[in-house]
Amino acid sequence: MGFGWWEDIQCVFERDPAARTTFEILTTYPGVHAVMFHRLSHWLWNAGLKWLARVNANIARWLTGIEIHPGAVIGRRFFIDHGMGVVIGETAIIGDDCTLYHGVTLGGTSWEKGKRHPTLANNVVVGAGAKVLGPILIGQGARIGSNAVVVKDVPPGATAVGVPGRLITPKKAADGHREAIAKKIGFDAYGATKDAPDPVAHAINCMLDHMHVMDNKMQSMCEALKKMGLSEEDGVIxxxxxxxxxxxxxxxxxxxxxxxxxxxxxxxxx
Incomplete structure (x- = not known):
């Protein structure tokens, strides 16, 4: 069937800190069960036993809540975490070391035959509830945020979030003054990271930028007034x-x- 089932089990230890023993993974991880069923279904599909392959895939869907078409091509060390509600279409291609979370759909956007499902390169991670639709390419090492709807190619190493999916721009080094002001007033932008944009955090960050500009302008005005001979009264900020x-x-x-x-x-x- 192409790939060793042992790799499919061992990769769980690397990506799920809750995994404790091999026996636990073999008996309680529906994502692992679904992949094992698919390995068999895909072999039957390629051998021309398509009806039997579909029956085997349907049994796996009934047992695990994960639907993988037997025609989908899945690489090595593929891990589906939690898994309920995952759907992978017939012409989907998934590279090595990819990870999918629950509720993910690798679907099509048309009823025409041929390549109509996405291709995931190696080391791609797709967050919970995300929908990746159409014959698009998700580049190596890319990340798809939870609940995103992606219908266009994603470059290698990029992160796509939102509906419709859009690429996140890396944080600029020029934001140092913003971090300095936030640190002074004891605010960390809700703990938001550069790869997880938050509209509230963005609004407050804009306020911090505004405060920085206003402070600089006030300082310049005070210096200009001093040069004109105006003495500064009490009430230093x-x-x-x-x-x-x-x-x-x-x-x-x-x-x-x-x-x-x-x-x-x-x-x-x-």
Missing amino acids: PPLDSCEIVSTAEELLKLDEASGETPAKNKTAE
């Missing part, structure tokens, strides 16, 4: 890194008590 941030209710209560006020007094005064 403290630097951000010297500001104390109150983060708990206990700290708020201590501040109220230190000032001679309590929440109850404030409520009465109102």
Whole structure:
């Protein structure tokens, strides 16, 4: 059947930290079961026993919730994590060391015969719920984000996200000032990474950029006024890194008590 079943099992240890023993993988991983069934179905399909191949694939679908057409070509060390709802079409081609998560569809966009499903090069990862449609090429090492709908080629090493799928632009080195301001005020953009764009984080990052520009303009204006002989009055703005941030209710209560006020007094005064 072309490839050793042992590789299909061993690759699980590399990509799933929950995997503990070979016996556990053999008995409880539907993604591994589906791949093993497919190896047999694909061999039967190529041998001309197409009806028997379809029956075997249908049994695998019933047992695992994963539907792989016997005509699909799948490379070595292929891993389907969780697996429920995965659909792989007849003319799909998957390279070595690829990983698919649950809900992924490698589907077609037309009813015409011929190549109508995607081709995945080596080391491609497709996130949960993603749809990769049509006779397109996903380059080596590419990543498809969860719930993305990809209908165009993805270059090697690129990451595609969204509906329709779009390529993520790598983060620029010029964003250092943004990181510096965010660090001063104790904000990390919701923990968003450069490969996972978040609309809220993007909006706040734009605000940080605006603050940086305004600070530079204010500094330039103050320097110009000093040169004109205008003395600066009291009320110097403290630097951000010297500001104390109150983060708990206990700290708020201590501040109220230190000032001679309590929440109850404030409520009465109102």
